[in-house]
Amino acid sequence: MGAALLCAGAVLAPAGTAAASTGTGSRHAVDYVALGDSYASAPVVPTQIDATCLRSSQNYPSLVAQERSAALTDVSCSGATTADMTASQEDGVAPQLAALDRRTDLVTVTIGGNDIGFSTVLGTCAQLTSTDAAGAPCEAHFAGGGTDRISAAIDQTASKVAGVLRDVHRRAPHARVVVVGYPDLFPDDGVGCTSASVPLAAGDFAWLRDKEKELNAMLAGQARHGRARYADTYTPTVGHDLCRPTGERWIETFAPQTPAAPVHPNAAGERAMATAVEKAVGRHV
Template structure:
């Protein structure tokens, strides 16, 4: 069983998972599909691009029921990658990559400024920690016999140095969000008796600006290509290998 957001769904990595909603951005080569094939498991993949912890626990998303409802207690392995949208992580980086005059556009500019406001991001992160713990507890309650693995986010940003078009305070904020999400995910896994797959740590040298990236650079979305600031096919394969090792 795979739960989570676009970092697990794999938007733009062809081909699309058969029968999946187009809005889910669910790839047939995302890490859940690769793990299931490697371990010989039947897969139920309810990952959905844009999902928050609320969409996992209690809220429908574009007509899809809360992801947790897919669990029935028969699961052998459950993976979950979630929390980034609660914190506004990728939206914040996307906003930071836009030309600065866009921040003054009516309505849109207000949203961009909110995403780039450190105080707003810090508050969102504070709320994300408790939500991740609730996700872990509810998965453990509904799938008591399963191995449950939190899979954290692949590293997007270099630890130091430039990452154009991101710069200055925006880049610093993005690094802070990434580091905090990594720690909150580890804390939630420990607090709820779940395992942790440290994709962020494993991908430090494979950030989007590296010579061997596992994620994509900021840009405008291009049909048929992995979504900007998301895993590419190599990244999904790397995460799948980590999950298989953790589940062994």
């Protein structure tokens, strides 16, 4: 459990210098820029093509670009927050929005999870499980006293996402913009699977599910208000959460059995996200 949590923290921690990866496509292909955090970059998923940002050649941006024969500039990076859209994530790393210009045709954005500190929340939840494995100690910790700190963080992140979308439109005024939500991490029915590889208390699964749904609802709302489309990656991944057995699981556990970061999409999860993004993008970009 400790190693898994340390790995999860490392995956979501700020990364260093990263070069954009350019996909196939001619000068006249769709100019596609992918922005975002580790759910876009796909850390550990084979084949890793950027050791700093933990970016995979089989992440959803690469799959969408392949499907559309688009020219891809992928600057997604593990650990990214909304602040890293307009400021350097590390010395020598350009702000992600610097990849945009007036020629950009398509932009996808996966952001917000690190702004609410979701990896830290999961680490705290795992540490608290031993205090009340049958109860909901994490919910009590973050939502006790009548104030849910995670809901408050989601509310505070809304204006940051809105600012990112305004900047995207300013830099790429002709682009189709798609905000990409987060896939289903926990059982949608709220019934958990406490184990060594999923060290969460039974009562916390439903609360964590609800927090993710709140985050996605906020992102969908900001997309509507921010002249962007929303890619729902949650609905098509229901039934493939981290409690499912290997082969059915598209989100890995705290101790992954398939190449992926802890509590992140594996290759099948990235393919499912790509399909959802394709649906949201639509035709005639």
